[in-house]
């Protein structure tokens with residue numbers, strides 16, 4: 001099946017998800033033209049440019065906050081919005097203005113451009129739109145290696161299933177500047193769609209990982225864990241007592257790309273609806289468990305430090321139910337966590353000089 005588009009623009013196209021998606025689309029549909037738009041602000045994004053070039057993907061350097069920069073894009077049929085400041089810690093210690101401007105103003109500029117082209121828009125959003133307190137007040141217990149939601153029929157919050165949060169989970173409450181900016185971006189997309197100016201779709205992604213994730217201390221935790229095991233660098237469990245029991249679900253970037261491709265194949269069904277794009281309970285893991293898998297993978301046992309205090313934006317457990325995306329797009333994640341970790345390790349071994357030069 002084709003995606004019925006001649007040209008696709010990916011903002012943040014030199015970033016982790018954007019570059020993987022650009023390459024995936026070009027490999028899957030060689031006849032389409034793929035453009036990657038990025039200001040290269042993320043440490044390491046520049047390292048993706050040779051990869052994009054080799055695939056015949058045109059790179060446009062520019063800032064999504066600038067209408068002038070964006071006007072350098074050719075007319076396209078589809079835009080995927082993956083440019084962002086993607087850290088939930090953004091704006092906590094430093095000013096929140098950069099994360100808000102990038103994620104909100106950048107979305108407005110992108111939606112305006114899409115409307116002027118008559119292009120369809122797919123927004124990559126986040127599980128962090130859900131309010132911190134609402135998520136943390138779900139009953140839980142401490143098992144040996146992880147926090148576990150302890151719910152029975154009587155105390156299930158609305159919008160929750162045994163497979164995790166559903167898209168109708170409460171949105172009441174505070175969620176971090178990052179989460180607020182992404183929820184704002186979702187709402188803007190829905191307004192543009194409701195006003196008939198674009199057609200769009202939203203993927204709320206859980207934790208996504210895989211090769212070419214340029215991990216840093218505040219974003220890309222799985223890649224950070226593997227890299228620090230491989231390169232013998234320090235790590236710390238931070239928050240909730242500092243024992244590493246926080247849990248996230250992980251999706252391999254390859255599986256996210258497969259989902260996006262399926263969605264692009266049926267754009268006539270886009271009505272600005274929200275889907276969860278996540279690995280679910282089967283691909284959920286705590287930091288302590290991740291340490292053990294990294295030990296098995298790399299043969300290195302790190303002494304992990306501990307910092308008991310919890311960041312104001314941390315959540316104990318975040319697992320999302322992606323059954324609606326599975327049903328509507330006939331999609332299932334294929335890669336297991338072990339396969340994802342293995343592919344991260346293979347990539348890091350191969351790219352070690354670049355990673356040491358760029359990230360450590």
Ligand SMILES: NC(=O)c1ccc[n+]([C@@H]2O[C@H](COP(=O)([O-])OP(=O)(O)OC[C@H]3O[C@@H](n4cnc5c(N)ncnc54)[C@H](O)[C@@H]3O)[C@@H](O)[C@H]2O)c1
Nearest residue numbers: 012014015016017039040041042045063064083084205208
């Ligand atoms: N990686 C994850 O686990 C994850 C989880 C949930 C949601 N998301 C969302 O997916 C999207 C992509 O995330 P990612 O992990 O690839 O992050 P990333 O940081 O690797 O990629 C983002 C890219 O956007 C670029 N960028 C930042 N500000 C820009 C600006 N003003 N103008 C142009 N380019 C700019 C950066 O240089 C970078 O290359 C983001 O919207 C993020 O919120 C990611």
